[in-house]
Amino acid sequence: xxxxxxxxxxxxxxxxxxxxxxxxxxxxxxxxxxxxxxxxxxxxxxxxxxxxxxxxxxxxxxxxxxxxxxxxxxxxxxxxxxxxxxxxxxxxxxxxxxxxxxxxxxxxxxxxxxxxxxxxxxxxxxxxxxxxxxxxxxxxxxxxxxxxxxxxxxxxxxxxxxxxxxxxxxxxxxxxxxxxxxxxxxxxxxxxxxxxxxxxxxxxxxxxxxxxxxxxxxxxxxxxxxxxxxxxxxxxxxxxxxxxxxxxxxxxxxxxxxxxxxxxxxxxxxxxxxxxxxxxxxxxxxxxxxxxxxxxxxxxxxxxxxxxxxxxxxxxxxxxxxxxxxxxxxxxxxxxxxxxxxxxxxxxxxxxxxxxxxxxxxxxxx
Numbered sequence: 001x002x003x004x005x006x007x008x009x010x011x012x013x014x015x016x017x018x019x020x021x022x023x024x025x026x027x028x029x030x031x032x033x034x035x036x037x038x039x040x041x042x043x044x045x046x047x048x049x050x051x052x053x054x055x056x057x058x059x060x061x062x063x064x065x066x067x068x069x070x071x072x073x074x075x076x077x078x079x080x081x082x083x084x085x086x087x088x089x090x091x092x093x094x095x096x097x098x099x100x101x102x103x104x105x106x107x108x109x110x111x112x113x114x115x116x117x118x119x120x121x122x123x124x125x126x127x128x129x130x131x132x133x134x135x136x137x138x139x140x141x142x143x144x145x146x147x148x149x150x151x152x153x154x155x156x157x158x159x160x161x162x163x164x165x166x167x168x169x170x171x172x173x174x175x176x177x178x179x180x181x182x183x184x185x186x187x188x189x190x191x192x193x194x195x196x197x198x199x200x201x202x203x204x205x206x207x208x209x210x211x212x213x214x215x216x217x218x219x220x221x222x223x224x225x226x227x228x229x230x231x232x233x234x235x236x237x238x239x240x241x242x243x244x245x246x247x248x249x250x251x252x253x254x255x256x257x258x259x260x261x262x263x264x265x266x267x268x269x270x271x272x273x274x275x276x277x278x279x280x281x282x283x284x285x286x287x288x289x290x291x292x293x294x295x296x297x298x299x300x301x302x303x304x305x306x307x308x309x310x311x312x313x314x315x316x317x318x319x320x321x322x323x324x325x326x327x328x329x330x331x332x333x334x335x336x337x338x339x340x341x342x343x344x345x346x347x348x349x350x351x352x353x354x355x356x357x358x359x360x361x362x363x364x365x366x
Contacts, residue, residue, distance in 0.1 A: 018036065018116075019036060019114050019115060019116045020033075020036045020039075020040040020041065020095075020114070020115045020116070021034045021036070021037060021113070021114050022048070022053065022113045022115075023102065023110055023111070023112050023113075024053050024110055024113070025109065025111075026074055026109065026110060027052075028052050028070060028111075029051070029053075030049055030051055030052075030056075031049060031050075031110070032049070033045050033048040037115075040087075040095070040115065040117055041056075041057060041087050042087040042088030042089055043056070043088045053113075054066060054067070054070075056086075057085045057086055058085065059084060059085070059086045059092055061084075062083065065083070069099055070099075070111065073100065073101050073108075073111045074101065074108055074111065075108075076101050077101070078098065078099065078100045078101070079099045080096075080097070080098045080099075081096075081097070082094055082095065082096055082118060083095055083097050093117055093119050094117075094118050094119045095116060095117055095118060095119075096115065096116050096118045097114065097115040097116075098113070098115075099112070100112050100113075100114075140161070141161055141165055141280060141283070142280075144161060145158075145283050145286075145287040146283075148287055148291070149291075150291065151185065151291055154173075154284065154287045154288055154291065155173050155185055157284075158173045158186060158259055159171040159172065159173055159186040159188040160188055163261060165280075166261065166273075166277065167263065168245075168262060168263055169189065169262065169264055170189035170190075170260075170262035171186075171188045171189070171259075171261050171262070172184060172188075172189075172195075172198070172209065172259070172260040173185050173186035173187075173284075174198070174209050174213075174257045174258050174260065175249075175257035175288070176203070176213065176255060176256060176257050177200065180203055180204075181200060181201070181202060181203060182200070182201055182203055182205075182209070182213065182258075183200050184198050184199050184200070184201075185257075189262070191238070193237075194238070206231055206232070206233050207233060207234050208221060208234065208244045208245070209259075209260045210258075211231075211246065212246035212247060212248040213248055213257060215248070216248050216250055216253075217248065218245065218246070218247050218274060218277070218278060218281075219244070219247075220243070220245050220269050220274070221243065221244045221245075222266050222267060222269070223241060223242075224240060224241045227242070231244075238262075241264070241265050241266060242262055242263060242264055243262065243263045243265070243266060243267040243269070244260070244261070244262050245260070245262075245263075245269060245274075245277060246258050246259070246261075247259045247260075247261075247277055247278060247280075249281055249285035250282075250285055251285050251289040256288055256289065259281050261277070302334045303335070305334065306330055306331065306334045306335055309330045310330055310331075321352050321353075324341045324343075324352050324353050325352065325353035325355075327341065328340070328341050328353040328354065328355040329353075329355045331355065332355040332356060332357055333357050337356065337357045338354070338357065339353075339354070339356075340353070341353040341354075
């Protein structure tokens with residue numbers, strides 16, 4: 001192969017560069033490569049020299065783009081950008097490359113390509129983009145949780161919007177009913193039999209959500225084999241390849257319940273994704289705790305209001321029949337859906353007053 005007249009193939013300066021350098025003539029045949037090019041592309045210098053750049057390094061899908069770049073550079077224009085190249089192993093790498101025209105006596109006689117591997121940089125970009133997307137989704141879901149006025153609003157956010165944010169096709173929200181039992185308050189998924197089966201279940205059940213509540217730790221089970229070994233009861237109901245994630249809902253050291261998510265097929269859950277989901281679970285727990293606190297406060301206020309009204313009513317008249325009837329009316333619906341006041345008169349139990357949220361039922365209750 002004939003080299004450009006002014007080209008020195010043993011140029012030490014190019015060998016000293018930290019970038020891969022390849023020189024090719026106007027046909028695309030390589031006449032020079034430095035040591036870094038060997039490491040980047042996986043070919044020896046003997047394999048590179050005399051070979052076609054297009055045949056050796058350009059993937060089939062990038063052929064048209066490579067030809068256009070070659071046309072521009074041989075026309076005297078420099079080209080810089082990212083390009084996917086094929087290595088000796090068949091793997092593809094993303095490189096940042098600058099192709100410059102080589103001149104001899106004022107005429108373009110070849111192309112000099114200087115490339116650096118940016119595959120890791122691209123992976124980092126993808127990671128940053130994914131993290132940004134997750135943070136945006138988390139901010140949106142957290143705002144919805146903070147704005148929720150009732151448990152139904154929290155449930156809808158968790159089993160619908162939160163599930164969409166992470167790509168789950170099944171989502172559930174379970175809350176402790178008492179120290180031994182769990183109640184399913186929200187469910188989204190195609191298999192409604194699961195919501196029926198776990199409408200109310202024991203905390204001792206061997207299921208991902210029950211274990212998350214018991215231990216206070218996230219539970220991740222990937223693949224049918226792992227599910228069958230660890231949670232055979234769950235596998236019997238869902239005998240297929242999927243991944244279960246259950247996250248405890250905890251405020252301080254007080255367990256409230258669990259958020260369950262399921263994904264089709266095996267799914268590797270990395271530390272970042274688990275941290276994202278745990279933050280989501282914490283936000284859910286805080287929202288539920290806030291609503292429970294508001295409900296408790298409203299309940300206490302209603303009871304105090306009732307006691308104050310009842311005390312005033314009892315002190316207002318000596319006619320106990322009229323007084324107790326008014327007390328019964330005060331109790332509904334503040335404390336109950338219906339209230340009956342009965343006293344013993346002449347050895348018999350007598351109903352003095354009945355109040356009901358549905359006035360039509362007062363007569364039936366008397």
